[in-house]
Amino acid sequence: MSDLHADRSKTVIIDTNQMDWQASPAPGVWRKRLELIGDTEKGMVTSVVRFDPGCGFPEHDHPFGEEVLVLDGVFADEFGEYPAGTMTLLPTGTRHRPWTENGCTLFVKLCQYAGTDRPTRRIDTSDPAGWRPTWAGREVFDLFDEPGHAERIYLSRLAPGAEAPHHTHEGGEEVFVVSGELADENGRYRAGTWMRLPDGSSHRPRSDGGCLLYVKTGHLGRGA
Numbered sequence: 001m002s003d004l005h006a007d008r009s010k011t012v013i014i015d016t017n018q019m020d021w022q023a024s025p026a027p028g029v030w031r032k033r034l035e036l037i038g039d040t041e042k043g044m045v046t047s048v049v050r051f052d053p054g055c056g057f058p059e060h061d062h063p064f065g066e067e068v069l070v071l072d073g074v075f076a077d078e079f080g081e082y083p084a085g086t087m088t089l090l091p092t093g094t095r096h097r098p099w100t101e102n103g104c105t106l107f108v109k110l111c112q113y114a115g116t117d118r119p120t121r122r123i124d125t126s127d128p129a130g131w132r133p134t135w136a137g138r139e140v141f142d143l144f145d146e147p148g149h150a151e152r153i154y155l156s157r158l159a160p161g162a163e164a165p166h167h168t169h170e171g172g173e174e175v176f177v178v179s180g181e182l183a184d185e186n187g188r189y190r191a192g193t194w195m196r197l198p199d200g201s202s203h204r205p206r207s208d209g210g211c212l213l214y215v216k217t218g219h220l221g222r223g224a
Contacts (some may be wrong), residue, residue, distance in 0.1 A: 004036040005196070008172070008220050012196040013189070016048050028055030034194050044111040046174075046194070051075070051106075056099025065113030066090045067153070069214055071178065073104030085125045087143050089153075091118035107176050107214060117148070125155055137162030151219035155212065158182070163206035172199045172220025180211030196220070 005012045014034055021030035025041065030050045037044040044064070051073075068075065068088045075082045077096040082088060084104075090096070092114050123130075123143060131139045137159040144153040150171060158180075175182070175195045182189045184203040189195065191211075197203070199221045 003038070004033055006035065006037045008196070009198050010196075011198060011201060012194075013187075014194045015190065016192045016194060017190070021050060024049070026055065026057045028052035029057065035196070038111075042111075046109050046112075047107075048192075048194075049106045049108050051098075051100040051104050053103040054099075054101065056097065059095065059097040061093065061095040062090055062110070063092060063114075064111035065092050065115070065118065066094065066111075067109040067113050069107040069176075069178070071105040071107055073100060073102060075100055075104045075106060080122065082122065083124075083126075087121070087123045087125060087153075087155075089113055089119065089121040089123075089144060091120060092116050094120065107178075109216075112219070115149070118146070131157065135164070138164070150221065151216055153214075153216045156215050158205075158207040158211050158213070160208065160210040161206075162210075164204060166202060166204040168200060168202040169197050169217065170199065170221070171218035172201070173197045174216040174220070176214040178212040178214055180207060180209055182207055182211050182213060 016032050019032040021032060024031050028051065032048045034046045070082050070084050070086045072084050075098065077098045079096065090113065093116060125141050130141045133139050139157045141155040143155065144151070177189050177191050177193045179191050182205055184205045186203065
């Protein structure tokens with residue numbers, strides 16, 4: 001596969017429910033690639049990945065880091081088990097053997113958490129203490145926001161009827177709709193939709209019935 005949606009100055013909106021699963025190099029592991037920049041198996045990639053029960057990858061390292069949000073099931077490696085809602089952030093040099101006993105689905109970003117100064121984190125976002133209110137009808141769970149790095153990563157939970165003020169994405173924004181439905185003046189986005197909104201884009205998001213979002217900001221600017 002050649003580069004896919006590699007121009008990060010372009011808006012990309014993909015409903016992954018409409019995509020077919022493609023086989024990975026590991027038997028029983030399937031993927032839907034959303035963006036790919038560089039080498040087919042070692043480049044920077046964002047994807048939804050499904051592990052069949054009892055399947056996994058052999059031990060390998062992550063020379064430029066890995067981010068994983070468990071969407072359903074239980075993901076595991078030799079360091080622990082990670083149920084739905086767990087976020088793992090693995091920096092440069094991490095080595096592990098991922099697998100699952102009963103199957104799982106993941107939102108995965110490879111080669112986008114580079115640097116030996118980054119923390120290793122395995123975060124259970126079901127902990128109610130991690131959520132904090134921002135504006136009316138919205139709570140966030142912070143996952144990564146460190147000095148010296150352009151990006152911020154968090155979960156955003158919108159209550160039914162919540163509407164954000166119109167705003168501009170300085171440094172861009174990436175959103176994956178984990179559950180519920182998000183909407184703005186340009187359309188409606190059900191669970192499983194991935195959006196990459198470039199530096200300088202703007203909109204006014206809302207949710208009529210409530211939704212849970214993975215959000216990453218600040219990493220699409222020219223200097224990021």
